Each structure stands twice: as C-alpha cells, then as structure tokens.
Amino acid sequence: MRxxxxxxxxxxxxxxxxxxLNGAENIDIKVNTKVSPNxxxxxxxxxxxxxxxxxxxxQKMKYNLNTQRQYEIEGYYWQLVGEDDSGDELHxxxxxxxxxxxxxxxxxxxxxxxxxx
Amino acid sequence: xxxxxxxxxxxxxxxxxxxxxxxxxxxxxxGIIYGIYNGSFHSVINGFxxxxxxxxxxxxxFIEVGGIEAAFINVGLxxxxxxxxxxxxxxxxxxxxxxxxxxVIGFSFFGKNLYNIIPIYLGGYFxxxxxxxxxxxxxxxLMFGTxxxxxxxxxxxSGLLRPFWAIVVAVCVGIFIGFILVPLSSxxxxxxxxxxxxxxxxxxxxxxxxxxxxLRSFGITVEPVNIIxxxxxxxxxxxxxxxxxxxxxxxxxxxxxAIMDFGKILQYKGRLITDFTHLVGFGVTFLNMALxxxxxxxxxxxxxxxxxxxxxxxxxxxxxxGAFGKHIKNCLPVMLGVIVTALFFGNDLSTxxxxxxxxxxxxxxxxxxxxxxxxxxxxxxxxxxxVTNVGVIHGGxxxxxxxxxxxxxxxxxxxxxxxxxxxxxx
Numbered sequence: 001m002r003x004x005x006x007x008x009x010x011x012x013x014x015x016x017x018x019x020x021l022n023g024a025e026n027i028d029i030k031v032n033t034k035v036s037p038n039x040x041x042x043x044x045x046x047x048x049x050x051x052x053x054x055x056x057x058x059q060k061m062k063y064n065l066n067t068q069r070q071y072e073i074e075g076y077y078w079q080l081v082g083e084d085d086s087g088d089e090l091h092x093x094x095x096x097x098x099x100x101x102x103x104x105x106x107x108x109x110x111x112x113x114x115x116x117x
Numbered sequence: 118x119x120x121x122x123x124x125x126x127x128x129x130x131x132x133x134x135x136x137x138x139x140x141x142x143x144x145x146x147x148g149i150i151y152g153i154y155n156g157s158f159h160s161v162i163n164g165f166x167x168x169x170x171x172x173x174x175x176x177x178x179f180i181e182v183g184g185i186e187a188a189f190i191n192v193g194l195x196x197x198x199x200x201x202x203x204x205x206x207x208x209x210x211x212x213x214x215x216x217x218x219x220x221v222i223g224f225s226f227f228g229k230n231l232y233n234i235i236p237i238y239l240g241g242y243f244x245x246x247x248x249x250x251x252x253x254x255x256x257x258x259l260m261f262g263t264x265x266x267x268x269x270x271x272x273x274x275s276g277l278l279r280p281f282w283a284i285v286v287a288v289c290v291g292i293f294i295g296f297i298l299v300p301l302s303s304x305x306x307x308x309x310x311x312x313x314x315x316x317x318x319x320x321x322x323x324x325x326x327x328x329x330x331x332l333r334s335f336g337i338t339v340e341p342v343n344i345i346x347x348x349x350x351x352x353x354x355x356x357x358x359x360x361x362x363x364x365x366x367x368x369x370x371x372x373x374x375a376i377m378d379f380g381k382i383l384q385y386k387g388r389l390i391t392d393f394t395h396l397v398g399f400g401v402t403f404l405n406m407a408l409x410x411x412x413x414x415x416x417x418x419x420x421x422x423x424x425x426x427x428x429x430x431x432x433x434x435x436x437x438x439g440a441f442g443k444h445i446k447n448c449l450p451v452m453l454g455v456i457v458t459a460l461f462f463g464n465d466l467s468t469x470x471x472x473x474x475x476x477x478x479x480x481x482x483x484x485x486x487x488x489x490x491x492x493x494x495x496x497x498x499x500x501x502x503x504v505t506n507v508g509v510i511h512g513g514x515x516x517x518x519x520x521x522x523x524x525x526x527x528x529x530x531x532x533x534x535x536x537x538x539x540x541x542x543x
Contacts, residue, residue: 002248064395067395068209070209070211071250071251071253071254072208072253072254072255072256072257073211073213073257073390074254075250075254075255075258075299075303076213076255076257076258076299076302076303077303077306077311077389077390078303079303079304079306079307080306080307080310080311080389080390083307083310084310084311084388088386088388089390091390091391091392091395091396092390
C-alpha cells in the first residue's frame, strides 16, 4: 500500500505520544515488517515499563485499537495519525490495524499491533 | 484518551442502512404524493428537469428552481443512489458515513443532482483503477467531494459552449475533479489539523478557486447567484420534526440508557476523527443527532427564517455531523459567535445567508471543544467575517463555502492557540 512506511511510523508516533503524555519514562518499540514470507505484513510491539494504568484505561485502549480495519477511513484520514500532540487518535489507529493485543504483565503494558499492507 | 465501552442493542448493518434509507424514501414518496395531490404532476416533471438543467452555482435553491415536489424527488434519487453504493460495497455504518450521507442529502436541496455528481463519482472510480485500490476506500471522500458538482452544471448549462461540447467538457471536468479530490482532501487535513470538520469544503474551495481562475482567464464569468425560495412550506417542517423524533426514539430503542448516557458525548472535543457511533454507541448518537436537529430547526423558526433549500442543507449537515464530532456543548459557542458578530455588523439574522452561516459555522465546533467556549465564540466571530468574503474567490462553484472559510479560520487560529495553550501531561 502507498505510504506504507509513513503510516507505520505515524501509528508508532500516536501511541508513543499517548504514553509520554501519561508520564511514561521507559518505552521499547519493535517494528517487524517480515511477519510472513508471502505477504507484506507488519507487526508493531510497544512496551511501556513501570506503568500505573488502571484497568479501565487498558480496557478502553483495547476497545479502541480493535475497531476493525476500515480502509475507507484510513484512506482519507491517515495523515492525522501521530500529528497532534494530544494522543487522541487511537480510534483512527484502530481503523488502520487488523488486530491489536493489549496486555498488562505486572507493571509492563504490552501493545502488539498487526497490519496488512 | 476519552473513550467509553458501549452496551446497547446491535441492530445489524442492513437494518442500520435501512434506517438511513428512510430519509430519501420519505422525501421521494412525499414528493410524488404531493405532486399528485396538487394535481400537477406534469409540472413536477418539468420542475425536475429544471433542477437538472440549472447551473446550480451557489446559491441555487432547488425548491425555488423546480418546486418543492421536484426538489424532494431529487433528494430521494440522490439519496438512494448513495444508499445503493453503501450497500453494494458493504460499508460498515459509522459516524463519518452518516455525516457524509446527511451532507449529500442536505445539499441535494441546493446544488447536487444526479447529473452533476455522477461524473465526480466516475472520476473517483478511475482513480481507484489507476491506483489499484478498492472503490470502497474512497467513497467517503467522494460523497463529500460532490461539493464541486456545480462546476459540472455551470459548464454544461450556462451557455459557455455549444450544448454538445459543453456537456462533454463538463463531464470531463467532473471526472477530473473526482480523480484529484481524494489525494488532495487527505493532504489538506494537515492545514487545519482536523479542527475544520468540513475538510472537503476547504479542499473544494482551493480546487474551485484554481479552476474558476482558469475559466476567468479565458474571459468566462463565474459569479455567485442568489436564487432562493422565500416561502415556508409546512410539509418540510412536519417532515423534519417527524425525522428528528424518529431519531430520538430509535436512539432510546437501541440504548434504553441513552438519555442517562447522553452526558458522555459532551466530554468529546469533536476534532477529526471523533466517531460517536464507536465511542458512545448508536443510541446516544441518534439522540445527539435528534437534539441538534431540534436545536437547528427551532433556531430558524425562532428568528423568523425560511426553511428553504440552503437552510435544509445546513440543518441536515449539522444533524449528520451529530454522529461525527458535533454536540450542543461545542456547537453553541461558535454559533453564538456568528450571531453576535452578525448583529454587530447590522445583519438581519433571518436572512438565508446569515442563517446558513450560523448553522455551517459549527464546522469549527472542535475549536470550542478543545480550547473552550470563549475561543469557540471568537472562532465563530472570525468565521462570520471570512465566510462572507470568500465566496467570490471561487465564484460559488464550491457548495461548502463555510467549509472553505472554516479551513482558513482554523488554519490561522490553531497554530496561534497551540503556541499559547498550556500542554498538560495526563
């Protein structure tokens, strides 16, 4: 898909902004663009360490990131993702990914996103 | 992050689409029955032909051009075409789609008809072939993108060229608009950072300005007109009241707690993209749309305005965006800004031009939602000053003139506000 690299970067930027606005001090980001040999799929893993999020926040995040892929919204609005410094476009990120896993393990918040190009 | 998990009845994609299709079907049926009842169906057909053959440049009220019955039939046909496209491509009904659909419905009362929108859709279709993407991906941008439809009608029917060549050139221009509008509209979002809800209005304003300038450099005059119905039709008000009541009770049927949950919607800023159907569910969203509809209609009635084509477009657009960013809390300060400014400059609030400026000014609702009511009021005041002066630039070929103005206002205000706004870590 066109602008694929930029879209992946914008998705990372949006979530990174949200975490930093919530006081994150230690974050790991991993982007794997060779998830499967035949298709151009991307896996994005973002881990925030030492986080204090409440369960409600995590559930809301899970709900928003699992909006379902919506190509018509992505095609029009993708340039808004990661642009603003409010971290409010998580729903739009949800429209740009095929699957999202959000899990809290101890004090670590793991976000795993899959996106088909 | 402002989110809520939603607990409500899922009525399914087809039934949701069925709910939307009530709108064009009602207008189509009422248009036909009203024509038969008045005993002049022949004149209704003539009226419909007049609507198709008029240049439709801003402001051309189809109720005045073709009569109320023909205008209703036009709305019905344009609406059903869009319902068919949504159904054919199995689009998931969401806030943006509702907003796009209501905008198309509203502007079918002044500016859009089957003749002038189809070339734009065709251009979009060619774009998808060229880019090897699905037509489904660009439908939303195209539905909004019919803002430039008057350009097709203007070239076709204003006597610029011989009839055959006029239609050929007009259709080609329409296809060209559809072809370029999608990448342009996406790019233009960055100018106002999503604070102007009618983004395509801004895009179309820019494109319209360029195309009108080209026409003018060939010595062709493209100027706004003022063909407006000055008569109130009770049937329109009755239909609107029934529709808004229908939305109200559908909202409660879908979500029994919709009234109690309504407060949740007011916490959203409304900046693009704020899809209320996802964030608070269809129940609360329909309730919000109904309330915005009542507010708009009562405002127009209160100041003694006429509910004509342009005003209907304003009302339907406000209602549609009640699913995609607008609510009473972020709309009122902006509307108030326009009203006070209009009074300050000695304008008559009951004129159609001022009424539609008030209604469409809610394109800037996200500014009030983000920066508060005082800044929202200022945005409305600035919008009033700009919108009355930008129409001449594109000669009225851009139906969403307020979207153009809103884009300029937001583009100027947001960087300044951002510079002085305190950043808060949450």
